[in-house]
Amino acid sequence: MGELDADGDSSPASKHYDVIVVGARCAGAPLAMLLARAGHSVLLLDRARFPSDTMSTHWILRPGIELLSKWGLLPDLMATGCPPIRRISLCFGSTTFSGEPTTPRGTATTFAPRRTVLDALLTRAARTAGAELREGFAVRDVLREDGRVRGVVGQSRDGRAVVVRSRLVIGADGRNSTVARAVRAPLVEDRGALAAISYDYWSDVPVQGVQAHFHHRAAVSLWPTHDERTVVSLSFPRPDFAAHRGEAERYYLRALRGVPEVAERIGTGSREGRFHTAASLRNFTRRSHGPGWALAGDAAHHKDPITAWGISEAFTDAQALAAAVHAGLTGLTPMERALARYEDRRNAARAALLDFTCEQACPASFGGAVARLVPAIGTTQDVADELAGVIAGSTRVEDFLHPANIVRIMDRGTAVRR
Ligand SMILES: Cc1cc2nc3c(=O)[nH]c(=O)nc-3n(C[C@H](O)[C@H](O)[C@H](O)COP(=O)(O)OP(=O)(O)OC[C@H]3O[C@@H](n4cnc5c(N)ncnc54)[C@H](O)[C@@H]3O)c2cc1C
Known part of the structure; x- marks a missing residue:
């Protein structure tokens, strides 16, 4: 089995990366870009080649657009x-x-x-920042030593089995994540x-x-x-x-x-x-960190695309996890604590949106609050704008659905009808 050096060749003097990111689309590519921009050595691996398509209806909501900006x-x-x-x-x-x-x-x-356009743009940005991208590289397992993950085991484009070492391995490899399976990341929520x-x-x-x-x-x-x-x-x-x-x-x-x-x-x-x-789009959250590993994007948390949050949340993960990993690698915060904070904050921030999405997708309440509430109460133009903000991600679901806000909307509706 070979080891990968900086040029992707088998070499005894193999390079040891700060971070290996598995998966080079919405979560992995910007994460690699941000870590490389912060001066860390990053290897970005994907079994796909770019540009290439993936299943998606493509809508990036406002928080995602703001991160691209x-x-x-x-x-x-x-x-x-x-x-x-x-x-x-x-x-x-x-x-x-x-x-x-x-x-x-x-x-x-x-x-x-x-996605042929977006994902190619993201991988290009990662490379420009200094991350090394290996396309056609399928990760099969993680490398474990002394109870920690210390790299990955995979197959390179030419079919060779390869081991690559790093201080941290990040699985940004989608909802059927190989990394999550390899580290046995448990589900903390499964709807x-x-x-x-x-x-x-x-x-x-x-x-x-x-x-x-x-x-x-x-x-x-x-x-x-x-x-x-x-x-x-x-x-x-x-x-x-x-x-x-x-x-x-x-x-x-x-x-x-x-x-x-x-x-x-x-x-x-x-x-x-x-x-x-x-049709097999489970709504779940996985434990997203452990010794030497972390998860981002769909690998960590996945919800039904009915609310079109996947790309934007993958970007949000990239931003938050890059900050946590940087703090860990530079010794600013112990890595374990930095990763735990990333996971806790993410889960807390997404709780209302997960409920909102599952309610919309659930057979018994299909369409959710939007489909039932809005036609019932009617809206004025400013409320229609606010509702548009909820759908586009510029207004928080929990703010819109807050009882005080619903009362305000109903009062407006009554005033308009009078
Ligand atoms: C039908 C459908 C419609 C959707 N519509 C929208 C929408 O309109 N808006 C929205 O925001 N979201 C949408 N989503 C969700 C969105 O596509 C995902 O949330 C988003 O792509 C997640 O990005 P990611 O980087 O985490 O994972 P992915 O985009 O899944 O990328 C994972 C990458 O990891 C690579 N990989 C996997 N395993 C390995 C391995 N073992 N070794 C090496 N590489 C590996 C894959 O090749 C892939 O390139 C939709 C999803 C579906 C299924």
Whole structure:
């Protein structure tokens, strides 16, 4: 078995990295970038090659966009011609609530870039910062010594078995994480898989911003992505998926045609023919650190894409974990304590959003608070803007759903109706 030196060759004088990051997409690439920018030696491994696609409907919410901006990558994304999303419309039959999320500086613009574009941009930024990227490298296990993780065991592009050593291994390798399995990271929360999602890309279906239609226990969403395509997705309860197993594509088209406004829109459009469907999307949180290892992104915490938080939360993890690891590596804070704080703060910050997402995805309450509350109470324009902020991630769910805020919204509705 060889060891990897800085050039990826087998060499006895192998390089010992500060950090190995497994997985080079939304969590791993920015994490590697931030650690490399802070002066640490980072090896970024992925079994995929870039640019490449992965299952996603692409919408990056406001906290994710703000991090791209903070990292200096937003101009690069905008230069790719990705259409901005400003307006969010929630449609319940013939009633539509349409608003623009705002920040103190103006409209909270968001984007839904194709992953072929976004992930390539992120890996490029990691390399530019000084991280070493090895594509086509599949990690099989972690290297354990003296009760600690001290590196990874994997297979390089040319098929060689390779060991690489580091002070810390970070699994940013998605919801079926190899690193999590290797370190036996336990689940600290598991709410199971609740909803299914199907989607395709459509041409000649122009859409202004995000449109979400809640219709008979299903949500059909449309938003623009690169190349003048529109992502049209269908979220629906998982039992309905089981009932229509084997005919997911037909079910998708039938559901789209069942929403009159969507049927009209797609009537003149054509599909790219990259139909995707996913139904095993568990809502879970894993223990995210231990001796010599940590987890980030979907590997650490995963929730149903119905609220489209995965990419933004992967970015948030990258930012928070990079700070924790930097503190640990420089001796500012003992590594164990820094990683524990990262995990505790993340879980606390996501509790309300996890409830909100699971309630939306749950078969018994499909659509959640938004689908039931909003048509019942009605909204004024400023409340529609606030609601748009919740959907786009610029308003916190717990603030919007706070009882005092609900009373305020209802009072407004009453005043308007008088
Ligand atoms: C149908 C669907 C629609 C979605 N829509 C949205 C949306 O609109 N907005 C949103 O924010 N989120 C969405 N998500 C979620 C989002 O895609 C994920 O949350 C996000 O990609 C997580 O990023 P990550 O870097 O943690 O993991 P991933 O993107 O899964 O990347 C993990 C990487 O690790 C690599 N890897 C895995 N195992 C190994 C190994 N053993 N060795 C080496 N490399 C390995 C993989 O090749 C991959 O490149 C959606 C998800 C699905 C399934």
